Amino acid sequence: MTNPRITPLTPDQAAPEVRPIFETYLRERGNIPNMFRTVALRPEHLRSLIAHFRTVMNEGTVPTVLKELLWVRISHLNGCRY
Template identity: 45%
Template sequence: MARLTKLTKDEVTTDVKELYTNVGKQRGNVPNMFRVYAHRPEILKTMIAHMNAVTNTGTVPVRTKEFVATLVSRINGCEY
């Protein structure tokens, strides 16, 4: 079965390096799924924009969204 690698900052284009830096500042790290999506920078950019829109807009407070995401991850046994 084919597997995609997680790209490091040294393996990506300049614009993706900038995305990694910005995400790292916001989240404290660059999630592995972002490192995989870096194979397709146009999709990575769209995904980050979508996640920011979902997280930072709307009537539900950001803290509540983060709590729910953490709770669901824990229930599902996610290591993150």
């Protein structure tokens, strides 16, 4: 992010209960999404967000790749830069 209003946490800045979550994302994806790094300021919200994210992406009849394409398209339509 170029000029975030809320600075996302680095893994070193994360609360002890957040570090295992960050480590899992680093292992699975190779990075920690900025959205998760920002929400990590409130660990209880991060846990809820990740549970929702995993449910949306991993369950249902729509293929994961199509969900990812929709995610990218919606981000583009909303003017997100990445």
